[in-house]
Amino acid sequence: MASSRRIFVVGGSGFLGQAVCRAALARGWEVLSLSRHGAPKQAAAGHGGPGDPLAGGVRWIKGDALEPDTFREHLAGCDAVVHSVGVLMENGYKRLADIGYRSSSSRSAPTYESANRDTALSMARAARGTAGVGAFVYISARDAIPFIDSRYISTKREAERELLAHRDQMRPIILRPGFMYSPARPATLPIAAGTKVFQALFDRTPLGCALKNTPFAKAASPPLRRELVADAIVNAIDSPGVSGILEIADIERLGARRSS
Template identity: 40%
Template sequence: MAVPLRKLFVVGGSGFLGEWTKRSSRRHGPTTPARPADSPATAWQSNVEWVRGDSLRPETYAAHLQSCDAVVHTVGTLLEADYKRLVKAGSLCQAASGLIKSTPTTASVTYETTNRDTALCVADAAAQCPSVRSFVYISATDFLPLIDRRYISTKREAEVALIRHQEFRTLIFRPGFMFSDQQPFTVPLAQALDALGRLKRAAFGLVSRTQPLVASGLGTPPLHIDVVAQAVLRGLLNSKLNGIVGPDGILELSKGFKPEGPLESP
């Protein structure tokens, strides 16, 4: 059963997945994301109301939640480093710069605050708004090699806390590594992960392309962020959908949609 989606509140709207969620949702109704003041506006943004806020400070955005039907939380970090510099890198040298410029002294850039606490703060604020019927949290299916296990443990902690909310329907999307041809460094990394995953699946004689392998994200194929964004919107429009949506569910929801660029999903 389809439900109307009149206004969507995207947390992290100027980030990696947030941008694509807004673009994909433009035909469904107004969107209220956060955006840096110096970000240039484009034609598709005419249906977007921009809000500058801090996820950990509800007073900076709570008023804008009042008229929204759903919230999509896209804030997260794969590394406790300059991750935005990493995903926007156009070369390996630029990517290495993002890794080197780690900020351990910056308390806000931690797995706990970024992957968990921002979602819980926004959810608590959304729970005070009767108009909010759905809350989407972008989680992950598993941890990746060489990535701190706190990356996935903080996401699981957020999931448990969000599901306890009875004020709205909670949808938890668990994609594998997400990539986009608009974020150059993510493409070769996705290709490498996909190739390694195929080799490992062949070695273990596995058929499913989305089955986790030996506690490693290598068993889950990378997903284009357009595919994830489409799945999120279709999930919000389906009132019968609830709880956790894994890689297979994401592909099923986005069926018929093919993004431009390499590594298109089947």
């Protein structure tokens, strides 16, 4: 049986964060999650009702990832922090107010710098200053995405570099997945199917050669099921030898590993 742990999830009400919380709770771990408003509304968090472990299993912390004084005391006793907050585009399509980032009249809308980099580094610095926090999980990305501002990936790489620079103080676990999908989010399924078709065409037909040196080559990576990524995260936390950057093949291997 896997050892009992306590983890602190930033973004526990988000798409991947929910799956991480469920995977950890299924192992009997204690889960805390940072949110501006504390416990999210059931509909907003995507809870399945009273039977959903998130409904009563997560301890929701009211705070702001960019303001350490609002969450620092809750890091005490935690074994790991999981950061799953971020934005793909700076157009307000994804509200971060309920997943650990405050967007208000006193602060401008989330940017790549604030959401993808600064929230992670704020959490990591607080975690390094807290005795007992041994690992920090950061959800990065495999590569730049065609037609998306290059700052999306550059800010993630900046966060990666600082986490790796302090690996002697806290174990960095940096995941670089591609597109993530889940039956729980039906809209992601056709995108995942299309990505798989494109990857097959890219790998097995002359189309791949023609597009090899174009931005489209970066889209030819296998999509990953959200639940597999979540299992990879909890398995990585529970494996002291896992550290550094985890590419798609590493994530697939860890996600398929049975808990012991």
